[in-house]
Amino acid sequence: MAIVDEIKTVITPATAEKFFKDAKPKPVGETVKYVGTVAIATLLGWLLLYMGYGGGQMGMGLKVAIGQYIMIIVAVVGTGYVLSMVGESVAKRKVTPEEGVMIVGYAMTPALLAGILYAVSWQAGALVSIAGLYSLYMLYVASKARFGAENAVVTVVAVIVGAIVVGVIVSAILSALGLGLGGNLGYGGLGGGSGTYTFNSPKGTFTWSY
Secondary structure: OOHHHHHHHHOOHHHHHHHHHHOOOOOHHHHHHHHHHHOHHHHHHHHHHHHHHOOOOHHHHHHHHHHHHHHHHHHHHHHHHHHHHHHHHHOOOOOOHHHHHHHHHHHOHHHHHHHHHHHOOHHHHHHHHHHHHHHHHHHHHHHHHHHOHHHHHHHHHHHHHHHHHHHHHHHHHHHHOOOOHHHHHOOOOOOOOOOEEEEEEOOEEEEEEO
16 A cells, blocks of 8 residues: 555544554554655654744754654654553553554654644644644554554553653753754753744744743
């Protein structure tokens, strides 16, 4: 199935449930290829956001966009592995790393596609958040299809907790390397400092408070 067809399938609850129920786990590399392709939308969204509001700050835009892109891929893989490690406890059966990464990666499709909305406006973050909630619903659909309704909610909770832990670790590493959002805005990542950052552009001035 082509990537475009897979996207169409997994963003619709009716077809997504059948997809997740029948899908055979792919090698992790294949899922990473899928996630990496879909996440290009988010990469472009962040890049164009900085190019627009930042008065053409291509260098900063690239750093932040690449950092977010790397974080997405590593977080998806890491969270999928977490699911495989806790599978017998939450899903009541063995979950292979390939299956875990596939479930998390494909469920994230709506949120990854919605990242392109950042190209329109920073305020589009609210819509991206809604897409994120929809991805959580897709995660529930996937968990229900593969592990049964009785195990779906606890599986989703476990994935959320795992994603938070993985995200914090990856974010801290990227910030230390200067690729994280925090590192580029000058507040040092997790819990470091406060102040403002201002974009001056032909479109006006945008101020980020932190």
